[in-house]
Amino acid sequence: MNVTPEGTIAVPLESVRREINYARKIAKSSKQREDANVVHLLNVVQEGEGVLILVWELVRGLDVLDYLNDRGGHVGEDESRHLFRQLLAGIACVHDNGFCHRDIKPENCMIETATGVLKIIDFGLSKHLDSARTLGIGTPDYMAPEMLMAASNPGAPKMAYDPEAVDVWAMGVMLYLMLTGRYPFEDPKQPGVVTATLVRVRAGRMTPLPPGLSVEVRDLIGGMCRTDPRRRARIADISRHPWVNGGGGGGGGGG
Numbered sequence: 001m002n003v004t005p006e007g008t009i010a011v012p013l014e015s016v017r018r019e020i021n022y023a024r025k026i027a028k029s030s031k032q033r034e035d036a037n038v039v040h041l042l043n044v045v046q047e048g049e050g051v052l053i054l055v056w057e058l059v060r061g062l063d064v065l066d067y068l069n070d071r072g073g074h075v076g077e078d079e080s081r082h083l084f085r086q087l088l089a090g091i092a093c094v095h096d097n098g099f100c101h102r103d104i105k106p107e108n109c110m111i112e113t114a115t116g117v118l119k120i121i122d123f124g125l126s127k128h129l130d131s132a133r134t135l136g137i138g139t140p141d142y143m144a145p146e147m148l149m150a151a152s153n154p155g156a157p158k159m160a161y162d163p164e165a166v167d168v169w170a171m172g173v174m175l176y177l178m179l180t181g182r183y184p185f186e187d188p189k190q191p192g193v194v195t196a197t198l199v200r201v202r203a204g205r206m207t208p209l210p211p212g213l214s215v216e217v218r219d220l221i222g223g224m225c226r227t228d229p230r231r232r233a234r235i236a237d238i239s240r241h242p243w244v245n246g247g248g249g250g251g252g253g254g255g
Contacts, residue, residue, distance in 0.1 A: 020044055020054065037090030039110070039121045059121070061113040064106035064178070073181030077217060080178040081247055083111070086118035086245065087174065091167055092235050094120070100163035103140045104170035106177065140194050141183050144169035145202050145227050163240025165229035168238070180210060181215065184225060202229075216243035 018042065040057035047053055063069075064083065068074055075083075087109060093103055101108075101120065108122045140148075161230045176187035177185040184206045187196035200206075204227035209218055222245045240242060 010080055020052075036093065037086045037118055037120060038093055039119045044055050056121070057112040057119075059119050061111045064109040064111060064118070064174075067111050068106065068178060068181065069185075074177070074179055077179065077214060077245055080175060080217075081243065083118055083178060084111075084117075084171075084175050085244060087120070088170060088235070088238060090118070090120040091171065092239065095164055095167070095235055100167050101167060101170075102163060103142075104174060109174075140198060141186070142170040142173045143201070144229065145204070146229055148198055148202060152205070162229050164235065165232045168224050168232055168235065169229075170235075171238075172221050175224070176206075176209070179213060182207065210234060211218055214243065216241070216246065220244070 014158050023086050039059060041054065042057055045053040045055065050179040060185075062070065087104075091101065091104070103122065108120060110121055111117070112119065118243070146162075147166055173184055176182075183197065185197050185200040186207070187193060187200055188207065190196040204225075206222075206225060209221065220233070223237065223241075226232045233241075
């Protein structure tokens with residue numbers, strides 16, 4: 001449940017309205033199912049002067065980051081595939097309904113303990129695709145190069161970008177993290193130093209994946225994390241990719 005006073009600096013009312021508009025659109029989607037991989041907005045209540053209460057579906061479980069940490073920081077290909085398929089289904093549902101998320105990261109994906117279903121949460125940065133191309137930023141470790149360029153020049157004219165491609169980049173970073181426990185563009189000599197990571201993101205200098213991972217998953221991550229968004233994999237490409245459709249791990253939910 002989010003309780004948001006109108007005009008609050010930490011959570012502006014505009015952000016809350018975006019979440020409401022997005023969630024209401026998804027609720028009307030014919031694809032929405034009880035086990036869908038996007039959290040449900042149950043109710044919106046106005047309480048007092050300028051206070052909105054957002055009542056979200058309760059997801060009992062861990063976010064993906066805590067889930068990985070409980071398993072030594074990363075998981076194998078089959079389990080990563082099982083989680084990634086659900087992330088893909090959720091983001092495909094978001095895009096099919098005309099929105100993008102723009103802040104995909106493990107902390108914004110919950111896994112229900114009872115069912116193993118992954119649900120995407122936190123739509124504070126979500127925007128309609130037609131209006132998202134020059135607005136907002138996400139989390140630096142998951143931000144695509146074109147987003148970083150826009151964010152690094154706040155005084156410059158707004159730079160257009162493809163919001164769907166931005167989500168795909170973040171999905172690629174998240175898959176890399178699930179498999180390795182590391183960020184793909186983090187500088188090994190300066191771990192945790194955001195500025196060093198940003199330099200490597202802009203240059204497209206990804207740390208090579210460790211030995212033992214399949215050719216297919218290497219190809220998938222490489223396609224999702226191409227620096228040029230025009231050459232980056234699309235959701236349709238990812239859905240057809242051999243790694244996504246192969247192996248074990250199951251699908252677990254859908255959008």
